[in-house]
Amino acid sequence: MNWNEVPVKLENITVMDNRDTIVDSVNLEILPGKVTIIMGTSGCGKSTVLKIAAGLIPINKGSVKYGEIKLYKINQKDFVQVQKHTGFMFQDGALWANKNIYENLSLPLVIADPTLKKEWVDDQVKKSLKSFGMEKEMMNRPASLSAGERKMISFLRAIISDPQILFMDEPTTYIDRKSSLLLIKKIFQFKKEGKTILLVTHDLTLAKSLADYFVFMHKGKIIVNDTIDSAMSSEDPLLRAFMEDQTPGEEKKSEI
Amino acid sequence: MKFGFRHADKFVGLFVLIAIIFITASVVVTGVNQRWFSRDYEYFTRFRTAEGLSVGMAIKLRGFQIGKVERIILNDKNQVDITFVIYDTFINKVVGNSMIELASNPLGLGGGINFYPGKNSKEIIPEFSFIPSDQTAEGKKLSESDLLDKPEGQDAITALMENVDPILNDVDSLLLSMTALLNTVDSALSGNQSSPIGGMLLNLEGTTQKFNTILPVIETIMQDVNRMTTSLSLLMAELEDPTGLIPKLIDPTGSFDTMLNDDNILFDQILILLNDVHANLDNLASITGDIRGITPELNSVLNEATGALQEGGKVLEGLSNNPLLRKGISDEVKASYEHSNLREEDF
Amino acid sequence: MVESIGWWFRNKIKSISYAFNFFLFLLKETVNFPWNKRVGFKVLIMQIYFTGVEALSVIALISLGIGAVIIIQGVSILPMFGQSSLMYSILIMIITRELGPLLTAFIITARSGSAITTELGNMVISHEMEAYMSIGLHPISYLGVPRLYGVVLAMLFLNIYFNLFGLLGSYIVASFIHNLPFDEYLLNLIQTLSFEDIFSAFLKSIVFGVIVAVVSIYYGFDVNRAVTEVPQKTIKSIGTSITLCILADAVIVILTRI
Numbered sequence: 001m002n003w004n005e006v007p008v009k010l011e012n013i014t015v016m017d018n019r020d021t022i023v024d025s026v027n028l029e030i031l032p033g034k035v036t037i038i039m040g041t042s043g044c045g046k047s048t049v050l051k052i053a054a055g056l057i058p059i060n061k062g063s064v065k066y067g068e069i070k071l072y073k074i075n076q077k078d079f080v081q082v083q084k085h086t087g088f089m090f091q092d093g094a095l096w097a098n099k100n101i102y103e104n105l106s107l108p109l110v111i112a113d114p115t116l117k118k119e120w121v122d123d124q125v126k127k128s129l130k131s132f133g134m135e136k137e138m139m140n141r142p143a144s145l146s147a148g149e150r151k152m153i154s155f156l157r158a159i160i161s162d163p164q165i166l167f168m169d170e171p172t173t174y175i176d177r178k179s180s181l182l183l184i185k186k187i188f189q190f191k192k193e194g195k196t197i198l199l200v201t202h203d204l205t206l207a208k209s210l211a212d213y214f215v216f217m218h219k220g221k222i223i224v225n226d227t228i229d230s231a232m233s234s235e236d237p238l239l240r241a242f243m244e245d246q247t248p249g250e251e252k253k254s255e256i
Numbered sequence: 257m258k259f260g261f262r263h264a265d266k267f268v269g270l271f272v273l274i275a276i277i278f279i280t281a282s283v284v285v286t287g288v289n290q291r292w293f294s295r296d297y298e299y300f301t302r303f304r305t306a307e308g309l310s311v312g313m314a315i316k317l318r319g320f321q322i323g324k325v326e327r328i329i330l331n332d333k334n335q336v337d338i339t340f341v342i343y344d345t346f347i348n349k350v351v352g353n354s355m356i357e358l359a360s361n362p363l364g365l366g367g368g369i370n371f372y373p374g375k376n377s378k379e380i381i382p383e384f385s386f387i388p389s390d391q392t393a394e395g396k397k398l399s400e401s402d403l404l405d406k407p408e409g410q411d412a413i414t415a416l417m418e419n420v421d422p423i424l425n426d427v428d429s430l431l432l433s434m435t436a437l438l439n440t441v442d443s444a445l446s447g448n449q450s451s452p453i454g455g456m457l458l459n460l461e462g463t464t465q466k467f468n469t470i471l472p473v474i475e476t477i478m479q480d481v482n483r484m485t486t487s488l489s490l491l492m493a494e495l496e497d498p499t500g501l502i503p504k505l506i507d508p509t510g511s512f513d514t515m516l517n518d519d520n521i522l523f524d525q526i527l528i529l530l531n532d533v534h535a536n537l538d539n540l541a542s543i544t545g546d547i548r549g550i551t552p553e554l555n556s557v558l559n560e561a562t563g564a565l566q567e568g569g570k571v572l573e574g575l576s577n578n579p580l581l582r583k584g585i586s587d588e589v590k591a592s593y594e595h596s597n598l599r600e601e602d603f
Numbered sequence: 604m605v606e607s608i609g610w611w612f613r614n615k616i617k618s619i620s621y622a623f624n625f626f627l628f629l630l631k632e633t634v635n636f637p638w639n640k641r642v643g644f645k646v647l648i649m650q651i652y653f654t655g656v657e658a659l660s661v662i663a664l665i666s667l668g669i670g671a672v673i674i675i676q677g678v679s680i681l682p683m684f685g686q687s688s689l690m691y692s693i694l695i696m697i698i699t700r701e702l703g704p705l706l707t708a709f710i711i712t713a714r715s716g717s718a719i720t721t722e723l724g725n726m727v728i729s730h731e732m733e734a735y736m737s738i739g740l741h742p743i744s745y746l747g748v749p750r751l752y753g754v755v756l757a758m759l760f761l762n763i764y765f766n767l768f769g770l771l772g773s774y775i776v777a778s779f780i781h782n783l784p785f786d787e788y789l790l791n792l793i794q795t796l797s798f799e800d801i802f803s804a805f806l807k808s809i810v811f812g813v814i815v816a817v818v819s820i821y822y823g824f825d826v827n828r829a830v831t832e833v834p835q836k837t838i839k840s841i842g843t844s845i846t847l848c849i850l851a852d853a854v855i856v857i858l859t860r861i
Contacts, residue, residue: 017827019610051733054736054737055736056733056736056737057733076741076744079739079741080739080740081739082739083736083737083738083739084739086737087737088733088734088737090730090733090734092729092730094729094730094731094733094734095731095734096731096734096735097725097726097729097731107738107740108738111738111739111740112738112739154734157734157738158737161738167737260652260656260657261652264648264649264652264656265648267652267656268648268651268652268655268656271651271655271656271659271760272651272756272760274764274767275759275760275763275764275767278763278764278766278767279763279801282766282796282801283798283801285793285796286793286796286797286798286801287798289793289794289796289797290797290798
């Protein structure tokens with residue numbers, strides 16, 4: 001199976017937390033080789049949808065399909081196979097606190113292929129750290145890094161095994177301008193390589209320049225799901241109101 | 257990094273190793289203790305009832321556990337079949353003519369099965385064979401024969417009886433002394449002693465006085481009796497002397513001749529004397545009757561002595577009624593002496 | 604009102620079935636663990652280190668104390684009734700069969716059970732579990748199973764040490780107070796110790812180990828999103844572990860004594 005060409009389909013997804021509905025009957029198709037960006041107000045369920053698409057959190061109803069594979073119905077072994085081709089960058093880094101940076105980065109490689117030689121893994125880890133100028137942090141624990149640095153490591157961890165499908169949750173928040181630019185450059189490169197990308201962000205500028213498809217969510221429901229150009233010219237009042245709030249420079253404030 | 261963290265592998269290794277060594281040692285020791293590695297030899301026996309028997313009951317040889325009961329089943333003939341094992345260390349004790357006995361404790365404190373090996377056989381009984389129990393005919397026969405190596409005094413009652421034995425022995429010796437007393441009377445008949453019966457009576461009177469004064473001290477009496485016995489044995493020696501009493505007795509000019517040819521004067525006198533002795537002994541019996549509560553065995557002994565004296569009287573009568581001497585032994589008039597058996601007493 | 608009772612009841616059933624499924628999954632993964640190449644033994648070693656080696660001093664102290672007290676009391680009181688040999692039965696009964704496994708379980712619950720719940724709960728909150736999922740590792744297999752193994756093995760070994768200190772070490776303590784020949788003590792102890800005692804202690808260690816591990820892992824994963832849930836779940840996990848251990852102890856005692 002060529003993972004470059006696998007569409008990810010979310011069908012009728014509902015997620016409940018006790019009696020609150022977090023995600024309400026969401027249907028979404030993420031087209032292969034395209035960048036889909038999800039935007040929405042805080043707490044609208046966009047991060048939840050992203051995690052459901054990656055198969056990370058349990059759902060109450062619906063199904064997630066990777067081509068013909070039903071993500072929530074497969075066994076552990078097949079799940080590993082799927083995860084081998086996906087990478088997930090967390091909003092808050094979610095680095096493993098009891099492992100050092102080296103272990104954080106090498107584990108995805110070792111899990112994806114236990115037969116890999118240690119030298120090759122070491123080399124791979126060093127190379128990816130070097131690309132962000134963080135090689136001196138290799139043996140440190142995540143607790144000794146800044147929030148931005150942790151985020152960078154989380155990004156490196158997501159891409160280190162060169163997955164074809166990438167999920168990114170607010171990739172540019174907490175990160176300084178220089179690193180942010182570096183990271184965005186990398187994402188554009190992935191787009192060019194034809195990887196499937198699903199990205200949640202508050203950065204409208206980034207969305208406009210990067211996205212092929214645009215999804216707008218409000219209170220657990222998808223309001224707009226269209227190409228970026230159509231979405232930008234949409235007359236939906238909720239989207240319009242959201243757009244007006246997202247004036248440059250303020251997008252980060254809402255997150256903090 | 258903490259020292260412990262760095263060497264966690266070594267610590268865990270040591271931790272696990274010591275624990276495994278200890279547990280292995282414990283299991284092995286327990287195994288040896290529970291005879292996992294030893295061979296047991298199986299035999300069977302038969303009992304009339306399973307009463308007092310239980311699975312796992314120890315089979316003992318002179319206090320050593322040499323095996324245990326494995327199974328108890330009621331067979332078609334309503335007999336109880338017992339399968340038991342003998343430990344390999346004791347297998348050479350299981351020789352021909354061996355027997356099994358159920359020893360129950362009279363106080364109800366458990367009990368056990370005793371194993372008695374045969375005496376004259378060296379041949380080990382093959383496994384799965386029948387070894388008779390004391391409840392089978394075969395076992396009873398063995399038990400009565402001396403083919404069994406069966407020590408005395410296995411249970412509490414026997415042990416108690418062993419303690420009674422010395423007392424009975426004492427009684428025996430007392431009786432012997434009394435018999436000797438009779439011999440004295442007998443010898444007195446020879447007339448060789450100067451008023452022998454009077455002396456005897458004095459002796460007896462003294463003894464009676466002693467009874468009255470120092471009743472509980474049986475030993476003193478015993479000493480007295482012993483003293484008598486010694487003097488009596490001297491007399492007995494005289495009797496045996498070929499130049500002594502006997503020839504004199506049968507000498508036609510001797511005592512007997514005098515006795516037989518004096519129209520029973522002497523004989524009647526002797527009878528009177530003996531009657532006196534009788535009366536005295538009756539008194540003695542009544543005195544001892546009073547102290548019976550304290551010394552029942554003494555009472556019994558004295559009664560025996562009275563009986564013995566009565567026998568002595570009969571002997572004398574026999575002598576006078578000797579076929580040679582006309583009359584023959586007259587019918588016994590039973591005197592109602594208080595005679596109580598030692599065993600019947602409550603003490 | 605009726606609706607909320609219904610909702611509560613449905614939720615209760617759901618959570619019980621979830622807990623049961625969780626237990627089954629954990630058990631399945633536990634069986635698979637030795638063949639699972641992707642899960643390192645390092646986690647297991649560290650778990651045994653934290654749960655076993657580090658708790659050794661506490662266990663040693665407690666078992667020494669209890670063993671010595673039994674010996675001293677036994678030597679002082681039992682001969683009055685002519686039952687000196689009963690001391691060894693009491694020692695085995697208390698150290699090997701009863702208090703050994705139960706006290707070890709309590710100590711492990713307090714030390715490691717709470718630590719496991721807290722650690723896993725915090726990992727849930729910091730999304731580390733999701734991070735494991737994102738690389739294809741099931742957190743229950745990767746984090747739960749080695750902890751279960753670690754706790755069960757540590758419990759087993761600690762129980763052995765409890766016996767080692769409680770039966771042999773306590774003799775040394777008691778020998779300062781009473782003159783009791785060691786060879787006589789050891790011989791009597793060996794004669795009293797039966798395989799059933801060892802087996803019962805083993806069985807209890809394993810059962811208690813599984814209970815403590817499963818309960819603390821379950822409550823760790825039961826944390827949802829708030830940091831405040833962590834101490835709440837930890838308290839629940841300790842309470843549940845201790846209750847279940849005592850219940851299991853009663854059941855095992857009844858089963859082994861029938």
